[in-house]
Amino acid sequence: MTGPDRLPPEQQTALRRAIRLEWVTLAVMSLTIAAVFAVSGQSQAMKAAWIEDTLSLLPPLAFLIAAKLARARPSSRFRYGLHRSVGVGHLVAGVALLAMGLFLIVDSGTGLLTGDRPPLGVVVIWGQVIWTGWLMIAVMALSCVGPVILGRMKTAPAEVLHDKVLYADADMNRADWQTGVATIVGVLGIGMGLWWADAAAALVVSVSILRDGWANLSGAITGLMDRRPTRFDGTDPHPLVHEIDEVLADVGWATDHGVRVRDEGHVFHVEAFLVPADGQVVTVERLAAVRRALTEISWKVQDVVVTVVAEVHTTHRPR
Template structure:
């Protein structure tokens, strides 16, 4: 139940992003067209597609809250990861479009310097987006949402893009008119780079990839539990905002079923309190010192 409440909180972050992008994209596209700034236009176009990406994240979070059914025994938590994947496709398509339009601008016979109002628009929008980023980043960390963290990364990239647009527009006022379309090229590269990282993380999670260092920490947590002799096998995967762990442990062969079960309960409690992992499947096997290859070698 707690996981579902956390996802519901994540929807607030998605709504904040959607509303912010609607306002900022309208402002940037309008001012960019009136002032003749390619960089601000590219930034506004980026924000307009971010609306669609944020809606995809919101829909994914909504689907994730659906309870388990006979076709989805683990629930629908991975829907938010799929949403992050869709968002990355949208972003990279926009990135290529921005690059194409910016590069085409270099072949025009004369590049006009945009008005300074576009520069002040860019920097004010950057400040606003940094506030959105901080809100979504903290919320994503709190509820462990990969989709919302992807949205937060997008928010941060958008703030940096707006800062870059500001620099390019100001530079164009000093006779460097080519700096504005050049900044638009940088904007396109940043959009594509952010999309690639989101795609890589989402596809890694969807194919049951898991960080080796984090898996080693989980193994260490299990080994530290009283009564655990060895961890012979351990697997983990990301399922939306949850981590699922399957482990095979060895305990003393002198223990009865009740005593062995008590060890699994201690493991589950430590995983829940220390690592915020609520789903742990433990398989128990008997342990004998003579069967341990390290002990056998030292004894021989």
């Protein structure tokens, strides 16, 4: 089941919807980045918000690239296909976010310690003198709306597709209002004469970026290290592992069984181990029947290998 043309109808619909949402996200965030840059001035909080908005382009780009690469069929060079491109995209986004979060924490902390006082002047628009802080506040308030809505819309297809990159992107979008609020508070603080409010707000945004980076990086690394498969949000063990175990438990000619499941991105690769009962003849037909039963559980169960062993190792038992 490689590629969107081989997915069940529900997953095909979810994939098309996710791709559209990510293209819309790129368009919305590009406009937001341009607007924030235009009014940022010398505010550290605005600079941090602008960098976070720029970095928020990484997850949708990673998803779109991974979705395209995952369509490739297994080849002599990539025997398992390119499903792991989802995990690679997750890793790249996590590293970039973590690195920039650390940089901004140092930059914002330095500004706070040295007592930098960003000047906010005025501009004349249609003959009216306007404090630039109001422009910053307006832009930041508007910049929160699109990502929050898009983030909520991405959660459903992320669950249907079991796509952790899409879910991480949705989670970041949903939390964008926190960046907007922190930046607005920082700008208002400058207007009230609280020079430290700007650097403090930038520090809050930096910590938010760092948190997103760490969550993405740790999730990507453990996934690439073949951690036990979890749900799309990385919380509980994936229920398919226990469903596979139940199918193996029903094999009448085996006295014991085990399974090893590898999360390849959108799909699972399964190695099933069966201990045949004394006197039972293991045939190719019997093994093929078990394999068919496993692949019929879900579209996610792919590349199943069934073998017989003398005993099952404890690490092959679901917990």
